[in-house]
Amino acid sequence: MIYTPNKIYVNLVFFLTVCLSYAQQNSIELLGTVVEKDTEMPIPYASIVLYDSDTAQKAGTTTNIDGLFSLTTTSKNFKLEISVMGYETKTISKFENTNNRIDLGTIQIAPENKKLDEVVVRAEVSKTVFKLDKRVFNVGKDISSSGASALEALNNVPSVNVNIEGEISLRGSTSVQILVNGKPSVLADQSSNALGTISADMIESIEVITNPSAKYEASGTSGILNIILKKEQKEGWNGSISANTGTPDNHSLGASLNRRTENFNLFTQLGAGYRSLPQYKSGTNKNLISGETLYNEGTEYRNETFFNVTLGTDYHIDERNVLTLSGSFAYEIEDQPSETTYAGYDANDNLISNWVRTETTEATNPKFQYELNYKKEYKNNEEHSLIVSALGRYFAKDLSSEFLDTTISGSENNEKQQVDTDYKYSDYTFKADYINPINDIFTLETGTQYVVNSVINDYEVREWIEHEYIVNDSLSNNFEYSQNVLGVYGTFAYEKDKWGVKAGLRVENTDLKTLLTDTDESNKQNYTNLFPTLHTSYKIASDFSIQAGYSKRIFRPRLRNLNPFVSIRDNVNVRTGNPELQPEFTNSYELTSIFSLGKASLNSSLYYRYTTDVVETVYTFVDNITIATPQNIGTKNSIGFETNGKYNANNWLTFNGDFNYNYFERNGSYEEQSFDFVGRQWSARLGTKIRFPKDIDLELTGNYRSDYKTLQGTNAAYAFMDAGLRKKILKGKAIVTIGIRDVFNSRIYEQFVTQPTFERYSNRSRGRFFTLGISYGFGKGEAMTYSGGRRR
CATH class of the missing domain: 2.170.130.10 (TonB-dependent receptor, plug domain)
Structure with a gap:
């Protein structure tokens, strides 16, 4: 008899179908629920193993979050073993089989009474x-x-x-x-x-x-x-919904939803709201040559209506391959009213001019991001993995402003200006990381990353001249910026139980281009740098370890630092960028210890950083107007000590705090002026959390930052405190929070610039904020606060 391929295929399918049907008829399903004996609480992730009569393992699974399990077997004689860390192992060998189904019902296991091993x-x-x-x-x-x-x-x-x-x-x-x-x-x-x-x-x-x-x-x-x-x-x-309100305006609604199955993890987040962020400011510009002084005081607002949505999924292709796709979209509508009063006086304190500058600004900001990520784990070791990802982001701003100066008294100072900004930002990150634990001691890591940034900022200023708006070419420009960074790295680690060392090298090439299209002024920079790293740690005792590390870092000037447009929102204190700005490099050394003693833990670090081509803001003074421009000014040596501690006094009282002391030395000059000096800065934070009965938590946090010397003056010290109260209701599924930011309205930023020919003082604060929120978690989700998207 001759069998054609089609006949062979049909017979094979028939044979497999018969075998599968027979196996299904003879397979036995076991199911049950594992709970703790004393509390009847379900025990998740308990190990369920089925053995045959020869004690060979035949099947296994784990309980889910509700303590449920299910498995099948074709064995006739078997036993079931249930084990989980901290509990007695339970073995079941007698079963009641009903139509090839064994329902074990609720299985109680007791906590182990014997003293556990120290490591456990x-x-x-x-x-x-x-x-x-x-x-x-x-x-x-x-x-x-x-x-x-x-x-x-x-x-x-x-x-x-x-x-x-x-x-x-x-x-x-x-x-x-x-x-x-x-x-x-x-x-x-x-x-x-x-x-x-x-x-x-x-x-x-x-x-x-x-x-x-x-x-x-x-x-x-x-x-x-x-x-x-x-x-x-x-x-x-799993998921949660929340609603928040506050003063100044801070109103929002948000919802998160997450659906997990064996192969898929689907998640989404929706939100909408409205908020305002006032800023109170005052300042002084003093001309030490003429004796003239210009005062300003006012309030700026940034009101914003926002909407956002996030969607994503993790797809577990199999046990070792996961694919993630996610994206988010947000849309913001801005309104920025402000009013500032100016007053100018001569050397004899006589009023020269007094006027008010008002601003009306409207803007729309669409933005979105998306991510595609693939992770593969290899059979020999779950830490042996390959991760490949692509991330894209886009942000745009279409902004229109109108400024009006109106004279109150003194010499006339009336002016009308309009500003249009068309801003588009995008960046794309492509990344691949490979990790290979060669054995229990040696690990190799290698990978690459390519980041593409692109910005177009079309900025136009128009001034009211003879009954019409005329473009001011000296203040307007179209600035194009692109920066591409390609990085390749490799690390090699040797690690044993008590001691280890890890060395690495990263190579990055930066290709930066800027162009002022109106004047055809361009700047091109292309540089390649090596970034070595070295880390080691040693475990002295079970509760005391030390760690040392070195790395070389880079700060690349951002668009705001490079764009030479002049901001005219405050036309007596203006800022402009510097397209010729160079990156700054830092060599960072750190020695850290971690110490645990009962309910307390303490992390302390000694660090030293040496930075070259430090980017600093330099103030110049022209016609009683201060102009702020970033420049590369010399070097900075910084040595400091930092400690962070946490103490759980008991189950209702926790303290945590940070302290940082930094001593630095600056060396540099600009336009024949020396900027050599030394200074110090320290900051501290102390927080406490008190848990009251009825699931009420009180949180108090105090902060202090010392004054410190700057390139041309001093930044003043300030202290402030935040407070919050949280109440859990509905067995913790819902949370109500009340918050007060800057309880004493003391978070005030004061800056003094003192130079031979001029002095400048500025004062800015946000004021006290009150917030009230309620959140409800459903499914297995946790209730938490939603406050909307971060501002850009």
């Missing part, structure tokens, strides 16, 4: 350890089982603080980058409440990176926080 005890309690170039905060059951949110988990990390409105800071600075599983993510966007879809029991650990290795781009922020999620994530619906 540590694993159950949150603890910080050093890992060469980072500190790793392992989230233990003391946090993950308490129903805390991701923000509350972050707030337990030494050096990290999360205020009652959800703003995250690292070592006192809010300029911190948030990553999820080592990559940028819409879930990590601080401008929304997307973190509300992450709860503490989903977090494996949180990495704190203050002196980044060569793996990270050389232009840094104050640090990086990387949230590592557990493989076993909550299935089902």
Whole structure:
């Protein structure tokens, strides 16, 4: 008999179908729910293993977040073993089979009474350890089982603080980058409440990176926080909705929704609101040659209506391959009214002129971002991975302003001006990272990143002359900016239980171009730099470790520093950019220790930084008008000490604080004027959280920043306090918050510029803010505050 390929295929399909039907008829399904014996609470992620009569493992699974499990077997004689850390192992060997289905119902397991091994005890309690170039905060059951949110988990990390409105800071600075599983993510966007879809029991650990290795781009922020999620994530619906109000106006509605299945994680966030941000200002410009003085005082507003939406999905192709696609869109409508009063006096204190300058500004700002990310884990080790990602962002501003000067008394000072700005910004980041743990001791990392930035800023100023508006060519321009940065890196690490070292090298090429299209003035810079890094750590004892690190960093001048347009919003205190500005480079050395003693933890650092071509704002004085321009001025040596502590006095009282002292030496000159001097600056923050009965939390935070010497003068000291009250209701599913920013209205920025020919004083403050919010978490989501998108 001759079999054609089609006949073979048909017979094969028939054979497999018969075998599959037979297997299904003879397979047995087991299901049940695992709970704690004393509390009847479900136990998630318990290990369920099925053995045959020869004690060979035949099948296995874990319980979900509700303690449920289900598995199938074709074995006739078997037993089931249930185990989870901290509980007695339970074995079941007798079953009642009904139509090939065994329902074990509720299975109770008891906590272990015997003393656990020391290492196991540590694993159950949150603890910080050093890992060469980072500190790793392992989230233990003391946090993950308490129903805390991701923000509350972050707030337990030494050096990290999360205020009652959800703003995250690292070592006192809010300029911190948030990553999820080592990559940028819409879930990590601080401008929304997307973190509300992450709860503490989903977090494996949180990495704190203050002196980044060569793996990270050389232009840094104050640090990086990387949230590592557990493989076993909550299935089902998670989300929250929130409403907020406040004075000055701060009104918003927001919602987050997250749907997790075995293969998909779908998330979305919606928001809308209105807010105003007043700024009170006053100042003095004094001409020391003529004796003339010009005073100004007024209030600027930035009112904004905003809408935003975020959509994204993680697709788990299989156990080792994940594809992420996400995007967000926001639309803002701005209104910026302001009014400033000016008064000029001669050397004899006689009034020369008194006038009012009013501003009417309207703008629309569309912006969006999108991300495509692929992660592959290799079979031999889950840390052996490849991550490839593409991230795109776009922002536009269509702005129109009208300025009117009206004389009150003295010499006439009437003027009308109009400004139109057409601004378009886009950047694209393409990145690939490969990590290979060669063995338990050696690890190799390598990767590349390409960042493309492009900006077009068409700026036109018109002045009212003889009954019509005429373009002022000296103030108008169309500025085009592009910067492309290509980076390649490699690191090699040697790490054992107590000691390790990690060395790395990053190479970055920067291609910068600027062009003033109206005057055909261009600036081109192309430079390649090496950025070496070296990190080491040593574990002296279980509760005491030290870490040392070196890295070279770069600050590339941003568009605001380079664009030479003159801002005329305040036409007696103007600022302009400098297209010839060069990047500044910093060699950073840091020695850090971490010490834990019972309920207290202390992180202390000694650091030294040497910076060349320091970018400083230089003030010049022309016709009683101060002009601020960034310049590269010499070098800066800085040595400092920083300490961060947290003390959990008991289950209702927590203290945390930061202290930073910095001594610096400046050397440089500009236009034959020497700027050599030494100075010091210190800052401190002390916060306390008090937990009252009925799920009421009170948070008080005091801050102080000392005065410090600047290139041409002094910045004054200031102190302020924030307060917040939070109440959990509906068994913690809903939260009501009340916040007061700057309780005593004392956060006032004062700057003094003192030069041989002029003096300048400026004073700015935001005033006291009151906020009220309510949030409700549904499904397995956590209630949290939503305050809308960050301003650009």
